[in-house]
Amino acid sequence: MLIDSHAHITDEKYGDGGKSIISSMAEDNLAAIVCVGCDRQSTLDAIAVAHSDARVFASVGVHPYYPETVTDELMTEFETLARDDKVVAVGEFGLDYHHDEYDRDAQIRAMRAQYELARKSKLPVIFHVREATGDFTEFLRGSAFPESGVMHCFSGTVETAKICLDKGLYIAFGGKLTYSNSHKLHEVAKYAPLDRILVETDAPYLSPAQHLGEINYPKNVSFVRDKLAELRGVSREEIERATAENTKRLFFKMKNIDTE
Numbered sequence: 001m002l003i004d005s006h007a008h009i010t011d012e013k014y015g016d017g018g019k020s021i022i023s024s025m026a027e028d029n030l031a032a033i034v035c036v037g038c039d040r041q042s043t044l045d046a047i048a049v050a051h052s053d054a055r056v057f058a059s060v061g062v063h064p065y066y067p068e069t070v071t072d073e074l075m076t077e078f079e080t081l082a083r084d085d086k087v088v089a090v091g092e093f094g095l096d097y098h099h100d101e102y103d104r105d106a107q108i109r110a111m112r113a114q115y116e117l118a119r120k121s122k123l124p125v126i127f128h129v130r131e132a133t134g135d136f137t138e139f140l141r142g143s144a145f146p147e148s149g150v151m152h153c154f155s156g157t158v159e160t161a162k163i164c165l166d167k168g169l170y171i172a173f174g175g176k177l178t179y180s181n182s183h184k185l186h187e188v189a190k191y192a193p194l195d196r197i198l199v200e201t202d203a204p205y206l207s208p209a210q211h212l213g214e215i216n217y218p219k220n221v222s223f224v225r226d227k228l229a230e231l232r233g234v235s236r237e238e239i240e241r242a243t244a245e246n247t248k249r250l251f252f253k254m255k256n257i258d259t260e
C-alpha cells in the first residue's frame, strides 16, 4: 500500500476536516497519511485528526509564508506538541522566494528556529524550498541532520538533489512529476537512489496532470508512483514498497504501521 507522506487533509477545501478522505483510505490503497502543519492552527488541527485514526500522523511547523509568527513562545509550544506520539516531524518550513514581497531575512530566521526545534525534539524535518536554492544550500552546508529530513515536493535539479542526498536527506516527489514538461525533475527521479525517495500529494494543492485544475486528494499519490515506475523502468509494486519503507524509516514514529 501507499503512504502519502505530505498532505493537508484538514484544509477547509474538503469541508469535513478530512473525514471522507480517512474513511476511504483502505479502498484507495493508502496505508498512511502524514498531515502537515503550516501554521499554529493547521498544526493543532493535524494533531487532532491524527488522533482520530491510527493511520494518520502529524507534523508541527510554520510555512515560509508566515515567518513573523515563528516566535520563541510558539517554538516553546511546538516543543511540547512535538513530544506527542503522533507527531512524526517538524515542518513544513524552509525558504520560498517565489513572491518578491516576502522578507527573506525573516524566512531564514524562521527556518533556523524550526531547525533548532527539530534538533531539540530529535525529529526529522520537512523542508519546503522554492526558488531559493542559493540561500538554502548555504544553510545546508552549515547544518547537520542526525534525524534526517525530506525535501518536500522537490523541484530542483540533479545537482541540488545531490547536495541534499549527500546531507542524508530524502527526496519527495509530488504531482509535478506527472507533467510531461517537468524534464529536470524527471532526471532527478531517475537519479535518486531507490532507498531515498518518497511520494506525496501536498493535497489539496498541486494536482497531478490527470486531475489538473481540480482539488487534489491523497489517493492521487498513485499517479506519482506510476510516473516514478515508468521513469525508472521498474514495477509499480517496487516503487510502492520502497517508498512506504523509506517513509517509515524517515518518520520513525510511524515505523510499526502495516503497509502490506
Ligand SMILES: [Zn+2]
Binding pocket: 006, 007, 008, 036, 092, 202
Ligand atoms: Zn504542504
